[in-house]
Amino acid sequence: MSADTGKFKAPTLFNIALTAPYMKxxxxxxxxxxxxxxxxxxxxxxxxxxxxxxxxxSNKQKKQLISF
Structure with missing residues (x-):
């Protein structure tokens, strides 16, 4: 696993609501x-x-996830 350290950069979720469209x-x-x-x-x-x-x-959980 240590050989993979730093090979992947996960994008930030900061201001994700402003970055549409989504998916590659x-x-x-x-x-x-x-x-x-x-x-x-x-x-x-x-x-x-x-x-x-x-x-x-649930609908409530989906709303909470999006709000997060």
């Missing part, structure tokens, strides 16, 4: 769309890891 292809215009995408388990893809599953967040 810009498919989502709002954070609500992004949260719903992950909440539903993502879209079907032949390369999707079977460990990815719906989050099942």
């Amino acid at each position: 292809d810009g498919r989502f215009k709002t954070l609500e769309e992004v949260v719903e995408h992950y909440n539903s388990g993502g879209h079907g893809s032949p390369n999707k890891n079977p460990l990815i599953y719906p989050l099942r967040l």
Whole structure:
């Protein structure tokens, strides 16, 4: 693992609400769309890891996540 140290830079979440569109292809215009995408388990893809599953967040939890 130490060989991978510093190889990945995760983008900051600071002011993320101002950085639309989202995803590497810009498919989502709002954070609500992004949260719903992950909440539903993502879209079907032949390369999707079977460990990815719906989050099942409540509406309140989704609002709290977006507010965070």
